[in-house]
Amino acid sequence: MLRYVRVDTEAELLDALRKDGAQLLSGGTDLLVKMRSGLVRPKSLVDPAAVAELRGIETAGGALRIGTATPLSEILASKEVRERAPLLVDVLRVLGCVQIRNRGTLGGNLANASPAADSAIPLLLYEANLELAGGDGARNVPVGGFFLGPGRTVLQHGEYIRAVRIPASRQNWIPFFHKVGRRRALTIAIASIGGLAAVSQGRATEVRLAAGSVAPIPLRLKSAEEWLAGRALDRETIQHAGALAAGEVSPIDDVRATAAYRRAVTGDLVVRFLEGAAAA
Amino acid sequence: MKVRFTVNGHAATVEGDAEMRLLDALRDVLHLTGTKEGCGEGECGACTVLLDGLPVNSCLVLAAQAEGREVLTIEGLADGPRLHPIQQAFVDAGAVQCGFCTPGFVMSTYALLRDHPAPSEEEILTALEGNLCRCTGYVRIVDAVKRAAVQLAETRLGEARARARETA
Structure with missing residues (x-):
């Protein structure tokens, strides 16, 4: 019992x-x-719930x-x-x-x-x-x-x-989070992409990217991050980063979406984030 | 096991096994059947009650976790035969069709209007995001929340005026 x-x-x-x-x-x-x-x-x-160290x-x-x-x-x-x-x-x-x-x-x-x-x-x-x-x-x-x-x-x-x-972190991060799902509340993500970008005069000082629901675990998209470090955020650079991100995930087909869709939406959201960060 | 908590201002003791949910304690032991079980997995909000003032799904809280705490259910809102202004607003706005989801919506609205007496449309939609209605399409429910906000503001204004007259 x-x-x-x-x-x-x-x-x-x-x-x-x-x-x-x-x-x-x-x-x-x-x-x-x-x-x-x-x-x-x-x-x-x-x-x-009553243990002070956990609250x-x-x-x-x-x-x-x-x-x-x-x-x-x-x-x-x-x-x-x-x-x-x-x-x-x-x-x-x-x-x-x-x-x-x-x-x-x-x-x-x-x-x-x-x-x-x-x-x-x-x-x-x-x-x-x-x-x-x-x-x-x-x-x-x-x-x-x-x-x-x-x-x-x-x-x-x-x-x-x-x-x-x-830990303490940059104050000037440009944040991004987008969760793809059928509705806003109570949805299990089909894919979710988050990012932090530090941009100075159109150049990416540092970019961090993370993705959920597109691999067995939530993960950082390291190859796209490394590609972006120090580069000017022009169209070609952004497109290539999106392609690297899409290549870095290992999604599956399930009841919510197909693997192909998840891969495509990962790249598109990374592009969307970087375009916004470049324009900020 | 025995669990003691406060329900609608009254002390309550329920006895049951460890699996007993707060929802079961309210409905099956205390016979407060205004709280409904919809999905039983935290998706629909029909079983919403306030636990220490915060809306929770009573299907996702063990009765044991309510030990020593305060629970407010739909039965705790009306003043005798007089409906609470939120309940009346749901009636007046036609925000009730089959009615199964209504207690949950009313409890979520109660917490919203306590914290935000004049909520924006966005605040209303966020407060109600965990409550599903399959009949109304939500338009009249949102309307009811707005009516209730106005009604509660008028009641507070009337009370303030009465107090001012007393002091004058």
Whole structure:
């Protein structure tokens, strides 16, 4: 029979997660659906909502630390986050819906490891680190090294994400996020593309690109990024970057869209972003 | 397991297994059947209630997670036989057809107008993005929210005038 365990401290959390069949319950917006459809059958649900280390938003200069059990709506409303990581706010605004954002968390969205995890895109772009904690102690893992495949992460048994750390970053980033889906709210992306560009006199100083739902994991588009670094953002350069981006993803056909469409839309959105950044 | 929380201002205790959702506790144990189950997976918003003032899908919250917290359901809005102004606005605007989604829409509207007494069209659409209606096409629902905002503003103005008269 399923047990519900509410823990108050990290020590209790570690202890509860060590048990056979224990499952961390964060917002529950994915987990409870999976449980009801029989996809997962945990023996106990461990609720860390009361553990202080996993809650709240702290700043240190330009950097941010967000406890992973902080509801998304709280992050969305935070002035500190809007100033330091505006693209995260842009993305959370179109994640789920009001009801989902009032329950859902970054920890849940990341640990779930969906190829379509919206929050992974801005965190990849800001090069966030995840503070993991477990029986063997704590460790930091870059978001880019956290996902192993659909539903699979580097988290070991008994380990959890304590916080997301977003380092201080350029103030002059031109941000971009576009999620392709059937409707705005509650949609699982067919493809999502995010970007940050620093442009000076028509030349790209630095460009970061990330894509979701077009590969087994959300990922950075490194070859397009490298091609763009230091180049003037003219038509040919932008078109070539779009082609590189389209070549870098490995989408699949599924109920939402075909692989060919996902590849094409990846390139088109990268082009759209760069054209906007060149004109800014 | 036993869970204690507040529902519509009254203390409630429910007993059930760990799988029991807040939705089940409200409907099956407390017989507050105004909250509806639509999809049961957080897509439709028919089961929307306010948990510590915030709209949530009660199908995605375990009853145990409501321990010690405050829940407001559609039954908590009317003042005896008098409908809440939001409920009345939904009636007046013809924003109700089959009615199954209505309690959820009303609860989302309640939270919106508490935080944004004069919402823009965009704010209304965002606040209602998690609620699906398969009958109305939403035009009349948005109209109802606007009417309710006006009605609530007039009520507040009337109350302020009455207070001013008392002090004068």
